[in-house]
Amino acid sequence: MKRNTVILLLWLVLLLVTIGIVARARYITDLSAFLPRAPTVAQQLLVSQLRDGLASRLVLIGIEGGDAVARANASRALAERLQPLDDFIWVRNGAAEAQQADLELLLKHRYALSPLVDERRFTVAGLREAIQSSIDLLVSPAGALIEPFMTRDPTGELVGLLGQLDAGDGPASTEGVWSSADGSRTVLLAETRATGSDLDGQQRALQAIGQQWRQLGPAQPATLRLKLSGAGTFAVEARRVIQSEALRLSLLSSVLILLLLWLAYRSPVPVLLGMLPVACGALAGIAAVALGFGAVHGMTLGFGVTLIGESVDYSIYQFVQSPLVQARRRLWRTIVLGVATSVCGFASLLPSGFPGLAQLGVYSITGLIVAAAVTRWVLPAMLPRDGLRLRRLSPLGVHAAHWLGLTRHGRMALIVLAPVCVLVLWTHRGQIWNRELAALSPTPVAAQALDTQLRGDLGAADLRHLVVVQGPDADSALRASERVASRLMALVEAGQLGGFNSATQYLPSAGVQRARLQGIPPQDELRRRLQQATQTLPLKAARLEPFVAEAAAAREAAPLTRAELDGTSLAPAVDALLMRNGSVWQALLPLRAPAGNDQTIDAGRVRAALAGESALLIDIKQQSDALYGDYLRQAGWLSLAGLLLMIAVLGAALRSLRRVARVVAPLLLAVLAVAAGLVAAGVALTILHLVGMLLIVAVGSNYTLFFERQQAHEDGPLTLASLVVANAATVIGFGVLATSSVPVLQALGVTVSCGALLAMLFSAMLSPPATLAAFAEAE
Amino acid sequence: MSELLRRAAWAALLLLPATAWSADELEALMSRLAAQRTGHALFTEQHYVALLERPVQTSGELFYEAPDRLEKRTLQPRPETLRVAAGIVHVESGRIKRSMPVQRYPELAAFIESMRATLAGDLPALQKYFSIGFEGDQQRWQLQLTPLDKRLAAAIRQVHISGVGIELRRVEVQQTDGDRSVTDIQPLP
Structure with missing residues (x-):
C-alpha cells in the first residue's frame, strides 16, 4: 500500500473510535466543575448542601399582577394541581387547611415539644403564672390565637410553640394565602422529588409548574404573571444558557472563520480541508476529557472555539507557505515549537483544583496536538495531486508588511506604554481581583434579585452562618444540638444574635422529651394543684x-419520632436541619443576624460561646470565597510556572537569550496592556482572565516565533499573509466568545482576542527593520 | 346574662333603621375628625369573656397620628404594644415581636380599622369594612359599625364608637360568640 493510503486508513479508524467515545460520553452542566475536588469538612458540607440539600430542591413560586383575590385564587388552584404530581414532595401556599396537620401534631405533642415545660411548669406557682399569662393573652389583641384552646391548653404551650416556629418571620398572608409583606405578590413553596443535581428531574418539575399554570383556565386571568426561582431554576437555566451558548458561539465563529478562509483562498477545497484539523482536534479533545474525567462539562464545549482559533492557523501555514521541501521543514520546526509552547501553557491548567480548568487543559492539549498532526500528515495525503490553486496572497502580505512597517514608528510609544500599564495596575492594586465565587455564577443579576425578593417574602433564611454538630446517630446529633442551642440562647438574650433554627425545635431528643413529660403530675395531683393555682384567677x-x-394522656405517651412528622411541614423542616452524611448524622443550626444597622454576626463571639463543644461554625460565603481565593492563588502560581516552562522550551529551541527575549517581550507587553486595560475599564479580574492571559502567551507565541525566525530566502509576503489570516482567525474565535452572556466565557474571550491582536502588533513593532523588509520581499 | 345581652343587641338592631340619621351629619362629623392631626389618650378596657368568671381589665395609652398610624400601648396587667402603620400591624409582647397585615386577624382588624378610620375621618375606609349607623348630633354622637366582610362578620357582630365633639370616648367591640370588650378613652391634652 502507498504511504498516503496507510495514513488515511489509520486516520479513519482513529476518527471512528474517537466519534464512538464522544457519542457515549456523559455531559454535565451543573456547577460542580466550580466546586472543589479535595474539600475540608466544611466545604464538603457546603458542596453536599448545594448539590442535594433541601435548599437545592426548593422551588420558590411567585404570582404577580392582577388583584389580591385573583392571585389568591390562582395560588390555591395551582397548589391543588401541583400537590398530586409525582414531581413534588410537597407544595405549600399557606392556606389554613394545609396547616391543620401541623396544628394537630403540635397540639398532640405540645408538652414534649414546648421548651417552657420544665420541673416548675406544673407546680402550683408555675401553673398559676402560666394560666395568668394565658388570660392576659386572651384579652389582648392577639386573644383569638389562644381562645379556641383555652380549656385544653390553659398554660399556652401551643401558642408558645407557634410563636417559636414563626420566629423566623414566616410569610405574611393576604386573602388567606402566603404573600409578600405588602401583599402585592402571592408566594408558594414546593420541594421537588428530584435532587438538585438531577437537572432533568428539576427541569421536568419546572415544566410541570409552567404547564399546570397555563391550564388553570379561568382561575388565571391574563394579567397574572408566574415567577419561578430557586437553585434548581438557576441550574436548569444555566444549563440551557451554556448549551445554547456553546452551540451559538461555535456556529458563529465557525461561520466567520469559514468566511475568512474563503476570502483568503477563494476556493472551497482548502477552506474545507482547513477546517478538518479543527474538527479532528475538537473531537479528540472531547474524547480525551471524557476518558480522563468520566464526564464532559458543557462549559468545556463552550471553550471549543479556543481551539478553532489556534488550530486553524496550522493549515493556513501549510497551504500558503512555500512548497519547497527545505522551507517546509523549517516551517514545521516553527509550528512544532509553537505547539510546544502552547502545550506548556495549557499544561499548567492540569493540576488546577478547578475541575473545569483541568478539563480545559486536557481538551486544549489533546486538541492542539491532534490538529497539528492531522495538518502535518493527513492534509497532504488528501490534497489534490496537482496541489492547491490558491489565490495569490502575496499582495496581502506586501500590504501588511507596509502597514506593520508604519507601526514601527510608534515603537517609542511602547517604551511609555509599559510603565503606564504598570502604573495603572499599581494604583488599582487593591481591587484588581474579584475574590467572590459569585463572580463566576452564570445566573444573571436580575434572577438573583428575584430570588432574594421571593426568599424575603417566604422568610427563608439565607443560610450564611451555620453551626454544625454531629453524632453517631440522629438522637445524639439532636442532643448535641440541644447543648449548642442553650449556649446560643445566651447570645440571643444578650442581643448578639437575632436567633437560630434547630431541628430540636420540631424534634427534641428523646431524653429531653421524656424529661418534659415526667414533669406532668398524675391526674388527681394535677387536679389538686390546679384547684389551688386558680383560686385567685378568673378562670376556674x-x-x-x-x-x-390531655395532660394525663401526654404523661403516658411515647416520645415524638421523626416518622410521626410525615405529612406536616415539620418533616421537611427537620430533614433540612438533620441529615445523614456517610456514617455520621449531622445537625445544622442556621443563625440569624441581630436586628440593627450592621446586621452582622460576630463569628468570634459565637465561637467563644461554643468553646468546649465539638461544634463547627461555618460562614458559607466566607468559606466559598476563601475556596475561590485559594484557587486564584493556585492559578496564579500555576500560570507563572507555565510561563517559565514556555520560556524554558523556547530557550532550549532557540539557544539564545536575546532571541527568547525577542519572542517573549511582545507577549508580556500584550498581557500587561490587556490587564491594565481591563482594570482601567473597571473590570475586576477573575480566574478566567488569568487563564486568558496565559493563553495570550500560549497562542501569541506562534506569531512572535515567525517574526523572530523570518529569513530572507523564504517567501516573505506569503508568510506574513498567512500570519495575518491566522491572527484574524484567532481574534474572531475569541472575539465571538467575548459576546457570550456566560461570565467565564466572556472573560476568556475579551482577554485573549485583545491579547492576540496586540501580540501580533507588538511583535511587528519590536521586530528589527530587516524582518519586515524580508516579509515585504517576494521569493 | 348573655341572653339579656342578646336581646338588647337585637333590640338595638331593630331600632337602628328607625333612628333618624343623616348622611350629612355623618359627613360633617368625619370632616371635622379629619382635621384632627394627632391624638394622645389614656384607655381602660373591660373584657367580658364567657370563659372567665369576671371581666378582666386592661389599661394603657393610645397614640394617633394622621392618617394611618395608631398605637395602643397596654401597660397593665402586662406591657404590650400594638401599633398599626400603613396597613401592617406590629405586636410586641415581651420578647415576641410580630408584624402582620391587618386583615390577618379579623378581631384586630375590626378594632384597629374602625378606630383608625374614625380618627382619620376616613369615611371611604370605614364604608369599605362596615355598614354605618349614625345617632345623635355633632356634639354627642354614636356610630354603629356592622362588618360587611364575611370573614370579619364571622367573628365580629358590631362595633360601637361613641364620642363627644371630635373626641372618641368609647369603643365597644361585640363578638359573635358573645364576648365583648368596652374601651373607655380619656383624651389627654
Missing part, C-alpha cells in the same frame, strides 16, 4: 377538665 379549675385529661 372546673372549666379545665379537658386540660387535666
